[in-house]
Amino acid sequence: MAKQKVLLLGATGHTGSSILKALLKDKSSFEVEALVRPSSAEKPEVKKLQDDLGVKIVIVDIVSAPMEDLVKVLGGIDVFISAIDAMGQASQLRLVTAAKEAGVKRFVPCAWITVCPPGGVMKLRDSKQEVYQEIWKSHVPYTIIDVGYWHQISFPTLPSGKVDYASFWPKTEIHAGGDIPNMLTDLRDIGNFVALIIKDERTLNRFVCTYSDALSENEIFAMIEEMAGEKVARKEVSASDILAMRTTASTGIAADPTNAQAQMMFYLAEYDYSKYVRGDNTPEYAKYLGYLDARELYPEFKPIGFRDFLGELLEGKVERIY
Numbered sequence: 625m626a627k628q629k630v631l632l633l634g635a636t637g638h639t640g641s642s643i644l645k646a647l648l649k650d651k652s653s654f655e656v657e658a659l660v661r662p663s664s665a666e667k668p669e670v671k672k673l674q675d676d677l678g679v680k681i682v683i684v685d686i687v688s689a690p691m692e693d694l695v696k697v698l699g700g701i702d703v704f705i706s707a708i709d710a711m712g713q714a715s716q717l718r719l720v721t722a723a724k725e726a727g728v729k730r731f732v733p734c735a736w737i738t739v740c741p742p743g744g745v746m747k748l749r750d751s752k753q754e755v756y757q758e759i760w761k762s763h764v765p766y767t768i769i770d771v772g773y774w775h776q777i778s779f780p781t782l783p784s785g786k787v788d789y790a791s792f793w794p795k796t797e798i799h800a801g802g803d804i805p806n807m808l809t810d811l812r813d814i815g816n817f818v819a820l821i822i823k824d825e826r827t828l829n830r831f832v833c834t835y836s837d838a839l840s841e842n843e844i845f846a847m848i849e850e851m852a853g854e855k856v857a858r859k860e861v862s863a864s865d866i867l868a869m870r871t872t873a874s875t876g877i878a879a880d881p882t883n884a885q886a887q888m889m890f891y892l893a894e895y896d897y898s899k900y901v902r903g904d905n906t907p908e909y910a911k912y913l914g915y916l917d918a919r920e921l922y923p924e925f926k927p928i929g930f931r932d933f934l935g936e937l938l939e940g941k942v943e944r945i946y
């Protein structure tokens with residue numbers, strides 16, 4: 625297969641840097657450029673991409689640049705990948721139009737979340753759906769990749785404080801009984817999966833889900849307790865507690881739409897309801913929705929398992945991401 629020219633939006637972010645790392649490892653398959661907004665052009669992270677990794681930086685404002693500039697940037701690109709932050713979904717819409725005009729061969733919009741149906745379950749999922757619909761209306765070739773929940777935000781903290789170094793906050797909640805399994809992918813593996821998926825004709829115009837494990841909260845708690853030799857005091861959170869959290873967050877956002885804490889609480893409550901009450905983020909439900917399963921497509925690829933991740937966590941080797 626000829627080398628693919630990839631343009632990556634979000635190369636300095638969590639998901640984007642995982643993708644960049646994997647694509648740069650496979651130099652015989654990919655030539656990668658990073659799309660950067662003008663306000664970030666001088667950031668040290670961007671300079672590092674250019675100077676240390678030799679990545680070509682393409683500077684353009686996707687929100688305000690004239691359409692012909694966006695078409696120019698996408699000209700000659702085989703695969704466009706977006707890993708924009710959660711709040712930025714709508715700003716991909718103009719890129720779809722530009723990709724159509726430029727003849728991009730595969731548009732990978734910003735999905736990268738848990739499997740969840742569109743239509744009112746998760747606002748975040750619905751904001752991504754608007755982009756997918758634009759792709760379908762424009763008849764642009766695409767692949768939509770969801771990854772479950774990251775290992776890095778899926779572990780409870782321990783009474784000893786041993787894993788606090790890698791956690792944003794103390795976390796001991798078990799939701800709605802904790803028995804529903806969830807697909808999990810190590811953030812470091814997202815890029816490895818992407819490198820396989822975008823070379824594969826079978827994934828064109830399809831949804832694909834990635835995961836290393838599908839584990840319930842009860843299984844995760846039991847695993848870390850056994851490995852650490854500590855008992856976690858569980859805080860039970862019911863389905864109605866999750867809905868109450870969503871209502872409180874909604875009220876906070878209505879009072880002040882810029883309230884970042886309320887927004888985060890809202891997103892988390894919706895994630896929790898979808899994952900732990902509805903049970904959306906499972907391999908079986910993904911299949912029902914029509915997803916291809918990356919574990920079945922690439923049986924030779926062994927992603928980092930959740931148990932191995934916990935081993936690294938307990939050895940103090942995990943990088944804190946928030």
Ligand SMILES: NC(=O)c1ccc[n+]([C@@H]2O[C@H](COP(=O)([O-])OP(=O)(O)OC[C@H]3O[C@@H](n4cnc5c(N)ncnc54)[C@H](OP(=O)(O)O)[C@@H]3O)[C@@H](O)[C@H]2O)c1
Nearest residue numbers: 634635636637638639661664708709710736737772773774
């Ligand atoms: N599955 C999970 O567990 C999970 C967890 C978290 C997030 N996610 C999903 O993953 C997606 C990516 O999230 P993330 O946390 O990886 O993102 P992130 O770390 O916040 O990074 C976002 C990237 O997008 C770039 N960006 C934002 N606006 C841009 C613009 N207008 N033009 C060019 N670049 C722009 C940022 O660059 P600068 O700011 O430097 O310009 C940065 O590189 C999100 O949409 C979210 O839904 C999933």
